[in-house]
Amino acid sequence: MLSTATQLVAILAILANAVVYGVDTGAAVMNRAVYTHLDDRTVTMVAGWGHYYGDKRMPIFGVSGVVTAVLTAVLAALAGHTGAAVAAGIAVAALVIWLAIYVRVAKPVNTAQTAAAQSGDIPPNARALQEKWDSVITVRVALQVVAITGLAATVALI
Numbered sequence: 001m002l003s004t005a006t007q008l009v010a011i012l013a014i015l016a017n018a019v020v021y022g023v024d025t026g027a028a029v030m031n032r033a034v035y036t037h038l039d040d041r042t043v044t045m046v047a048g049w050g051h052y053y054g055d056k057r058m059p060i061f062g063v064s065g066v067v068t069a070v071l072t073a074v075l076a077a078l079a080g081h082t083g084a085a086v087a088a089g090i091a092v093a094a095l096v097i098w099l100a101i102y103v104r105v106a107k108p109v110n111t112a113q114t115a116a117a118q119s120g121d122i123p124p125n126a127r128a129l130q131e132k133w134d135s136v137i138t139v140r141v142a143l144q145v146v147a148i149t150g151l152a153a154t155v156a157l158i
Helices: 002-035 040-057 059-078 082-119 126-134 137-157
Strands: none
Touching: 002 040, 002 059, 002 082, 002 126, 002 137, 040 059, 040 082, 040 126, 059 082, 059 137, 082 126, 082 137
16 A cells, blocks of 8 residues: 555656656757847846746646655655665655755846846846856756656656
């Protein structure tokens, strides 16, 4: 019973983190390239309003993804599935690192670009702000890959 519960929670963790992975991957694969063709005002307005809505709507996925990943690791350990617990623990570590990068690098840029979009005042460092945000998106995608892979391994190992 505990094994099945662990697998179900891991699947919920995969689904929640898949949303974050998809958004980050879209930004890395498409937005970053598109923004190179746009002027600073347009980049700031598009990114700023994107962050406005993203910062309101994405936390439910991020928080539930981390919480269910932690719960997966705990349940796997309690069920005596050492390999699955380690895999889930690796997923949790990747998510904690992702969160630290988000809070330290991306979130301040999100806040600045959102304020600029709302006010219409484009900062003189608009391109540098976007480049700072872009500088961590590949790492964020890689960390989500590690997390989702660890959670999938957890399901497979039980």
